[in-house]
Amino acid sequence: MNWNLISAELRAQVLELSHQAKAAHLASALSCIDILAVLYESILVFDPNNLDWPDRDRFILSKGHAAAGLYAVLSRKGVLHPSQLATYGKANSLLEEHPSPNLPGVEAATGSLGHGLPIANGMALASRIQKKSFRVYALLSDGECNEGSVWEAAMFAARHKLSNLCAIVDFNKWQATGRSQEVLALDPLVDKWRAFGWAVEEIDGHDHDQLSTQLSRKCAGLPRVYIAHTVKGKGISFMEDDNNWHYRVPTRDEINMAREELGLE
Numbered sequence: 001m002n003w004n005l006i007s008a009e010l011r012a013q014v015l016e017l018s019h020q021a022k023a024a025h026l027a028s029a030l031s032c033i034d035i036l037a038v039l040y041e042s043i044l045v046f047d048p049n050n051l052d053w054p055d056r057d058r059f060i061l062s063k064g065h066a067a068a069g070l071y072a073v074l075s076r077k078g079v080l081h082p083s084q085l086a087t088y089g090k091a092n093s094l095l096e097e098h099p100s101p102n103l104p105g106v107e108a109a110t111g112s113l114g115h116g117l118p119i120a121n122g123m124a125l126a127s128r129i130q131k132k133s134f135r136v137y138a139l140l141s142d143g144e145c146n147e148g149s150v151w152e153a154a155m156f157a158a159r160h161k162l163s164n165l166c167a168i169v170d171f172n173k174w175q176a177t178g179r180s181q182e183v184l185a186l187d188p189l190v191d192k193w194r195a196f197g198w199a200v201e202e203i204d205g206h207d208h209d210q211l212s213t214q215l216s217r218k219c220a221g222l223p224r225v226y227i228a229h230t231v232k233g234k235g236i237s238f239m240e241d242d243n244n245w246h247y248r249v250p251t252r253d254e255i256n257m258a259r260e261e262l263g264l265e
């Protein structure tokens with residue numbers, strides 16, 4: 001698997017989507033694109049031609065503002081046609097700036113932060129009650145961990161020992177208006193999740209091999225959370241760790257420069 005090329009192409013796709021739709025949250029999608037790539041290429045059990053298959057693994061993009069990243073990877077998997085991608089962010093498109101389950105391949109409406117993990121809890125519990133073997137994955141942002149509902153869900157998952165549930169926190173150290181640690185301090189994030197009864201691993205959210213190995217691990221008896229250290233705007237030097245790109249839209253010249261950096265020109 002040529003992970004670097006896959007991620008470069010996904011990043012280029014996200015840049016294009018942001019430019020065409022004049023949509024925000026570019027840097028938030030770039031920080032989690034390697035996680036999305038590994039999930040959809042090597043972890044999730046699902047059939048792009050049978051999206052309603054009851055035994056499919058579920059993925060919830062709880063940080064719904066990174067929808068462009070999800071659309072890019074769904075396009076790569078053949079779930080979305082290029083003509084659908086071109087409608088992103090336009091009136092009446094199913095590709096809204098935050099995901100909608102009206103779009104086949106999207107499991108839940110997200111973007112109001114703090115909702116994805118509770119939904120994932122319900123799906124993981126349903127999997128057990130129905131004696132199914134599907135697993136549920138939820139990708140959260142670090143800023144999202146400010147939400148009380150995240151911690152209510154964390155308690156619920158531990159109480160019910162939802163070992164078929166995996167949360168991933170895209171820990172890019174920023175949120176919309178500033179440094180996550182300054183807006184509402186998260187530290188010590190690992191200890192907090194552990195205290196809530198979860199198995200916790202810290203990983204490099206841009207290391208595809210580490211992501212592949214770690215995300216495929218099953219955990220006996222406990223829900224598992226990965227604190228994935230990432231860089232907001234990852235992959236484009238003039239966007240990395242610059243929170244202006246939470247809202248900025250790239251110009252055509254900036255896309256061309258970015259594509260060069262990504263090795264695509």
Ligand SMILES: [Mg+2]
Pocket residue numbers: 141142143170171172173174175180
């Ligand atoms: Mg963040």
